[in-house]
Amino acid sequence: MRVSGFLPLFSVAASFFNVIDARAVFAHYLVYILFFSSGIEDANIMVPQVGTITDAHALQDINDAIAMNLDAFALNVADPSASYVAPALSSLFSHAKDRGFKLFLSMDLSAKGGGALSDYDYILNDYATAGAWFAGPNGKPMVSTFSAAAYTPADFQTWRASNDVYFMPDFDGTAGYYDAADAWWTAWGGVVDGLFSWESTWPNVGATNDGDLTLDTTVLAGAVAHGKSYMIGLSLLQYKDAYSTNIYRRGELTIAKRMENILQMNPAPLYVEIQTWGHYIGNLWTEANSDAQPAVYATQRGASHTGIQPLLTQFISAFKNLKTSFPASTSPVGAIWYKTILQSTTCPDNSLGGFYSAPSGASVGSDTINWAVVLPTNGASYTIQFVSNGAVAGSVAGKAGFQYGVVNLSANQQFMKIVDAAGTVQYSTGLGRCVSATCWDDIYNYNPQVLGLEQGDHSSVGCWQMTQQARAANGATDGPFYPSGI
Numbered sequence: 027m028r029v030s031g032f033l034p035l036f037s038v039a040a041s042f043f044n045v046i047d048a049r050a051v052f053a054h055y056l057v058y059i060l061f062f063s064s065g066i067e068d069a070n071i072m073v074p075q076v077g078t079i080t081d082a083h084a085l086q087d088i089n090d091a092i093a094m095n096l097d098a099f100a101l102n103v104a105d106p107s108a109s110y111v112a113p114a115l116s117s118l119f120s121h122a123k124d125r126g127f128k129l130f131l132s133m134d135l136s137a138k139g140g141g142a143l144s145d146y147d148y149i150l151n152d153y154a155t156a157g158a159w160f161a162g163p164n165g166k167p168m169v170s171t172f173s174a175a176a177y178t179p180a181d182f183q184t185w186r187a188s189n190d191v192y193f194m195p196d197f198d199g200t201a202g203y204y205d206a207a208d209a210w211w212t213a214w215g216g217v218v219d220g221l222f223s224w225e226s227t228w229p230n231v232g233a234t235n236d237g238d239l240t241l242d243t244t245v246l247a248g249a250v251a252h253g254k255s256y257m258i259g260l261s262l263l264q265y266k267d268a269y270s271t272n273i274y275r276r277g278e279l280t281i282a283k284r285m286e287n288i289l290q291m292n293p294a295p296l297y298v299e300i301q302t303w304g305h306y307i308g309n310l311w312t313e314a315n316s317d318a319q320p321a322v323y324a325t326q327r328g329a330s331h332t333g334i335q336p337l338l339t340q341f342i343s344a345f346k347n348l349k350t351s352f353p354a355s356t357s358p359v360g361a362i363w364y365k366t367i368l369q370s371t372t373c374p375d376n377s378l379g380g381f382y383s384a385p386s387g388a389s390v391g392s393d394t395i396n397w398a399v400v401l402p403t404n405g406a407s408y409t410i411q412f413v414s415n416g417a418v419a420g421s422v423a424g425k426a427g428f429q430y431g432v433v434n435l436s437a438n439q440q441f442m443k444i445v446d447a448a449g450t451v452q453y454s455t456g457l458g459r460c461v462s463a464t465c466w467d468d469i470y471n472y473n474p475q476v477l478g479l480e481q482g483d484h485s486s487v488g489c490w491q492m493t494q495q496a497r498a499a500n501g502a503t504d505g506p507f508y509p510s511g512i
């Protein structure tokens with residue numbers, strides 16, 4: 027029997043069912059730039075933001091999350107006294123309760139900017155017992171963090187003494203954490219119920235070890251040895267060109283390999299959290315971001331990532347059902363993702379540096395269609411075909427369950443199709459932005475197009491291209507966006 031990294035205190039027979047029930051998948055959700063598993067802010071710089079969300083959009087995000095089979099949002103709150111936090115929480119908790127969805131607090135201690143941990147207490151006081159707070163395996167309200175910042179174990183002990191929670195922080199910036207060092211456990215072990223690692227989710231800047239779980243495996247083993255649980259991160263990539271940061275941590279096959287590897291972990295994590303910071307899977311609400319720089323590359327209209335959701339739903343179902351690989355789907359599910367400039371593209375304002383220079387780590391980007399699919403039990407009767415710039419770029423025999431890969435691309439349209447034994451295109455990707463050798467956005471835009479499979483043959487939709495560089499007063503362009511009329 028595969029067991030979770032969480033060591034149950036109950037009898038073996040009872041714990042088997044408890045452990046199955048306990049597995050859950052969350053999405054990090056920013057309450058100071060409210061993007062559903064988005065994140066375009068810098069972890070270390072407090073930036074004034076609108077940070078608001080309409081009540082209707084809070085409900086939409088929750089409905090979308092339920093449709094994906096997510097269990098909860100980890101609500102990232104930096105300054106809990108900021109004017110937009112309480113209204114946003116009110117909308118989210120109200121709709122979550124109505125819809126049977128769960129939420130929990132993730133204290134963004136890096137962005138909080140100091141002050142007492144007890145500043146967050148009003149959130150727990152108002153909502154922990156109001157019916158929508160996610161409970162940890164001990165039945166207590168779960169609380170996570172981004173970072174330990176400069177808070178000490180004693181600070182957390184004091185905070186915990188008046189907040190009876192299930193505490194699953196991200197303390198991965200503390201000395202010895204990724205080594206599961208004895209000294210780390212001596213210092214911090216008494217503070218935590220479980221561990222969540224943030225930075226291990228992506229290859230380092232400039233690295234290509236897509237999907238590598240080595241760091242997580244070490245920390246998880248330490249957690250298991252100390253009777254604690256583990257939450258593992260999952261993310262498509264990390265690209266951020268805003269707030270004085272310009273980095274690329276590889277997308278390519280990171281999420282595909284990581285999903286496959288996570289299912290095979292033994293001991294396994296109890297929870298998965300789909301992360302933000304340079305990635306998003308849900309709606310980008312315009313009221314939630316007032317900053318021009320991220321709006322150049324991350325907009326719902328120009329670079330929606332919702333096409334990845336059906337693939338994530340297959341993973342969520344497999345993870346929660348203790349599967350060691352993706353089961354066959356009921357119908358073909360999948361997506362492609364690719365960036366819209368070539369590695370050889372140079373941008374006209376490169377010499378200005380900063381926002382306009384290539385991101386750190388750009389050299390490990392690739393000119394590829396990155397793809398993953400889950401096929402039904404008759405998967406072997408399908409062929410997965412790729413078309414780039416109108417030419418066949420690859421063809422792969424289908425099989426039941428999960429498969430993924432990369433195909434070299436040329437500029438213009440990128441397209442994946444699932445073709446049955448009779449040669450009919452049953453599913454294909456839809457409209458996406460063209461790949462171009464021209465730097466239309468005036469920045470090295472490494473944010474990918476994410477195109478999900480849709481029923482039918484959509485090869486005739488072509489691709490859309492930027493047609494202008496509409497420079498705003500602050501020097502940023504207004505792209506990517508659809509040209510009017512599309």
Ligand SMILES: *[C@@H]1O[C@H](CO)[C@@H](O)[C@H](O)[C@H]1NC(C)=O
Pocket residue numbers: 434
């Ligand atoms: C894909 O591109 C890479 C990098 O240019 C090259 O090394 C590789 O041979 C190409 N693969 C195919 C199948 O053309």
